Amino acid sequence: MTSASEHLDPALRVEALASLLIERGLLDEATIETFVKTYEQSVGPMNGAKVVAKAWTDPEYRTRLLADGTAAIGEVGFKGPQGEHIVVVENTPAVHHVVVCTLCSCYPWPVLGLPPAWYKDPAYRSRVVREPRQVLREFGLDLGDGVEIRVHDSSSEVRYMVLPERPVGTEDYSEAELAALVTRDAMVGVAQAAAP
Amino acid sequence: MSHPGGRADASYLLDSAGPAAPPRDNGELVFAAPWESQAFGVALALHDAGRIDWEDFRRSLIREIGDWEAAHPSGEGWNYYECWLRSLERLVSGTGLVADDDLRARRAELATRPAGHDHRYDHEE
Numbered sequence: 001m002t003s004a005s006e007h008l009d010p011a012l013r014v015e016a017l018a019s020l021l022i023e024r025g026l027l028d029e030a031t032i033e034t035f036v037k038t039y040e041q042s043v044g045p046m047n048g049a050k051v052v053a054k055a056w057t058d059p060e061y062r063t064r065l066l067a068d069g070t071a072a073i074g075e076v077g078f079k080g081p082q083g084e085h086i087v088v089v090e091n092t093p094a095v096h097h098v099v100v101c102t103l104c105s106c107y108p109w110p111v112l113g114l115p116p117a118w119y120k121d122p123a124y125r126s127r128v129v130r131e132p133r134q135v136l137r138e139f140g141l142d143l144g145d146g147v148e149i150r151v152h153d154s155s156s157e158v159r160y161m162v163l164p165e166r167p168v169g170t171e172d173y174s175e176a177e178l179a180a181l182v183t184r185d186a187m188v189g190v191a192q193a194a195a196p
Numbered sequence: 197m198s199h200p201g202g203r204a205d206a207s208y209l210l211d212s213a214g215p216a217a218p219p220r221d222n223g224e225l226v227f228a229a230p231w232e233s234q235a236f237g238v239a240l241a242l243h244d245a246g247r248i249d250w251e252d253f254r255r256s257l258i259r260e261i262g263d264w265e266a267a268h269p270s271g272e273g274w275n276y277y278e279c280w281l282r283s284l285e286r287l288v289s290g291t292g293l294v295a296d297d298d299l300r301a302r303r304a305e306l307a308t309r310p311a312g313h314d315h316r317y318d319h320e321e
Contacts, residue, residue: 013303014234014235015306016299017285018238021242024293026242027238027242027245027247031241032241033237035237035241035244036236036237040233103262104257104258104261121274122265122271
């Protein structure tokens with residue numbers, strides 16, 4: 001690719017690429033559209049929230065989830081690309097987990113959908129490793145000095161998801177009510193599950 | 197970092213309060229422009245059709261991002277899908293699916309369309 005091409009309108013470049021691939025029968029437009037729609041509308045953090053709520057209410061499921069994330073998440077029906085090797089790490093009062101992909105943007109799509117812009121940002125990717133406590137503070141999460149922070153680097157081999165702590169005062173909540181408290185940020189580890 | 201908090205958008209918390217809330221209500225659009233979603237869809241569809249190896253694509257993407265970061269120490273002008281598109285173009289030409297020359301010719305052809313007829317993806321919702 002010449003460097004000149006990089007200054008061309010990306011919309012035009014995508015159209016050129018897609019139109020050639022479609023004309024040659026290497027791709028069809030409907031498949032492209034299906035993938036886009038799926039990830040825009042159907043796959044997202046609500047999937048992960050269901051998994052978390054189930055783990056909070058079903059101790060045996062929680063054990064399976066922590067032992068083999070991909071299999072336990074598959075039980076609930078969430079499978080697909082970038083979900084082959086999901087490892088779930090559990091927050092406790094003493095240890096807080098936070099996830100990054102330092103090399104690119106590896107992320108557990110089946111449970112969280114596509115990553116938000118800040119997750120792909122070079123600043124987040126480098127800073128959360130160097131100064132996690134400060135970065136979490138910027139997200140509004142001020143952890144006490146007594147809490148150990150563990151940063152996990154997702155890759156194509158292992159994609160991490162955080163199992164947040166169940167908020168206090170939710171003993172009587174149903175699974176659906178609990179799921180509504182679980183945010184994307186809590187499952188990446190830059191926030192805690194919302195208090196009721 | 198330019199967006200220190202994903203929670204900067206309160207709409208995310210509000211709109212995600214129901215278990216059926218779609219991911220686009222997370223307060224942040226998944227794609228910032230239609231071409232980004234097209235570039236995303238083309239890569240997944242090529243992989244689905246067995247035309248590209250996802251690990252090859254990922255490696256190519258890592259290299260693009262690394263090159264971009266080395267060339268832009270300030271981080272100014274960052275666009276993730278620009279890197280995505282460049283690695284896709286490289287992979288497609290590198291594997292011989294579409295020759296570089298053909299890609300250049302098609303771009304030139306599309307660029308000469310009269311106003312109002314170009315960038316059809318920009319007109320989609």
